[in-house]
Amino acid sequence: MxxxxxxxxxxxxxxxxxRKEAEYMPYIGENGQLAYSTYTEQxxxxxxxLSTGYVFWDVDTTDWDAMYERYLPAFQELDEKYERxxxxxxxxxxxxxxxxxxxxxxxxxxxxxxNLHPAPDDQNAAVSVTPYALEIPTRDYYYESAGxxxxxxxxxxxxxxxxxxxxxxxxxxxxxPNLGMSVTYHYILFRLPDGRKIPYLWQSSAGIMPIMLxxxxxxxxLDHYFRAITETxxxxxxxxxxxxxxxxxxxxxxxxxxxxxYLNEKTEIMKTRYKEGxxxxxxxxxxxxxxxxxxRYHRDITAENIPYVIxxxxxxxxxxxxxxxxxxxxxxxxxxxxxxxHGGTGPLQPANCxxxxxxxxxxxxxxxxxxxxxxxxxxxxxxGKVWEGIGHTPDxxxxxxxxxxxFKPQLDAAFQYIIGH
Numbered sequence: 001m002x003x004x005x006x007x008x009x010x011x012x013x014x015x016x017x018x019r020k021e022a023e024y025m026p027y028i029g030e031n032g033q034l035a036y037s038t039y040t041e042q043x044x045x046x047x048x049x050l051s052t053g054y055v056f057w058d059v060d061t062t063d064w065d066a067m068y069e070r071y072l073p074a075f076q077e078l079d080e081k082y083e084r085x086x087x088x089x090x091x092x093x094x095x096x097x098x099x100x101x102x103x104x105x106x107x108x109x110x111x112x113x114x115n116l117h118p119a120p121d122d123q124n125a126a127v128s129v130t131p132y133a134l135e136i137p138t139r140d141y142y143y144e145s146a147g148x149x150x151x152x153x154x155x156x157x158x159x160x161x162x163x164x165x166x167x168x169x170x171x172x173x174x175x176x177p178n179l180g181m182s183v184t185y186h187y188i189l190f191r192l193p194d195g196r197k198i199p200y201l202w203q204s205s206a207g208i209m210p211i212m213l214x215x216x217x218x219x220x221x222l223d224h225y226f227r228a229i230t231e232t233x234x235x236x237x238x239x240x241x242x243x244x245x246x247x248x249x250x251x252x253x254x255x256x257x258x259x260x261x262y263l264n265e266k267t268e269i270m271k272t273r274y275k276e277g278x279x280x281x282x283x284x285x286x287x288x289x290x291x292x293x294x295x296r297y298h299r300d301i302t303a304e305n306i307p308y309v310i311x312x313x314x315x316x317x318x319x320x321x322x323x324x325x326x327x328x329x330x331x332x333x334x335x336x337x338x339x340x341x342h343g344g345t346g347p348l349q350p351a352n353c354x355x356x357x358x359x360x361x362x363x364x365x366x367x368x369x370x371x372x373x374x375x376x377x378x379x380x381x382x383x384g385k386v387w388e389g390i391g392h393t394p395d396x397x398x399x400x401x402x403x404x405x406x407f408k409p410q411l412d413a414a415f416q417y418i419i420g421h
Contacts, residue, residue, distance in 0.1 A: 249318025346376025
């Protein structure tokens with residue numbers, strides 16, 4: 001109760017077009033609730049919580065104080081408009097919040113706000129801003145997806161048999177209840193004309209660890225892929241392919257398999273930190289994230305000089321792009337092919353832990369408190385740099401855009417790299 005009173009007291013200070021020095025804003029986390037009655041109070045509150053809880057202020061170039069000065073008068077005008085006509089068009093609110101947050105670098109960010117006083121016939125009455133959806137189409141290699149991504153991958157896989165010999169092709173859809181999503185897998189064992197083999201895996205999301213624990217069809221498929229890598233004699237194993245194109249992210253524990261299988265010792269793969277105070281630059285110290293050798297499917301691919309190719313594209317997001325970045329950073333025989341990835345590299349904390357620090361999502365997703373902001377909890381540093389909003393640039397650029405949406409040329413490049421290695 002004391003926390004709510006403190007927040008409400010801050011809102012009373014909003015009364016002029018000049019912002020006071022930022023007062024302490026308690027970070028109320030994902031389940032926090034707050035009542036506000038005006039557009040000015042709503043704006044002030046959201047600006048202040050992002051000022052406190054946004055983890056990327058060290059790399060984001062947005063002048064957040066200038067944004068306050070610029071937009072406060074506009075929100076005050078919305079309150080005046082409501083007093084005159086009894087409602088405010090949602091599109092006007094959308095325009096203001098888009099201008100406020102669209103330039104933020106967090107490529108996980110989804111900013112949703114309910115219109116406090118919509119028109120009587122407004123069935124939506126909610127504003128939504130996703131900065132990445134505005135930035136990514138500006139890239140010169142951007143393309144519109146030709147239909148649903150998984151369907152596109154499956155059409156591509158049906159066509160590859162015309163060029164490559166397929167010894168084994170297994171596919172399945174495994175449901176992961178904690179993420180509330182289904183993960184589609186394709187495991188293919190390719191055979192080259194000289195008889196050597198290439199184990200290939202495409203995954204729609206990063207869910208290897210929980211899927212393996214379920215011990216169902218998905219676990220069996222993954223077991224076949226990893227065993228093909230670990231048990232195929234060296235003279236018969238040409239290389240490995242992990243296909244992360246259109247991978248929407250998921251669990252960091254995937255790296256225990258995708259990197260840990262090939263390590264001989266504990267290895268740092270990245271560093272992370274979070275907000276531990278209300279100041280914009282009050283971060284925790286950088287904390288190393290280690291991967292340990294996984295003895296279940298162990299093979300020293302570095303010592304055996306086995307090429308490990310990871311495919312990625314503009315639709316590789318979150319763990320879908322952290323995986324190729326960290327694999328490349330740690331394993332000497334790793335080689336990435338495709339397109340510069342999405343740029344959402346900041347990990348998120350589980351919802352039940354969100355109040356333990358000063359950052360991450362806040363509000364309630366059904367907008368019952370008027371807002372929900374989904375934003376990264378942690379900042380990640382890989383190879384000494386924060387890649388948020390940038391993503392991973394592959395070793396070898398092969399653009400899907402150049403081939404009218406066809407996925408196959410990127411796989412062709414992977415085969416050519418392995419054959420020529």
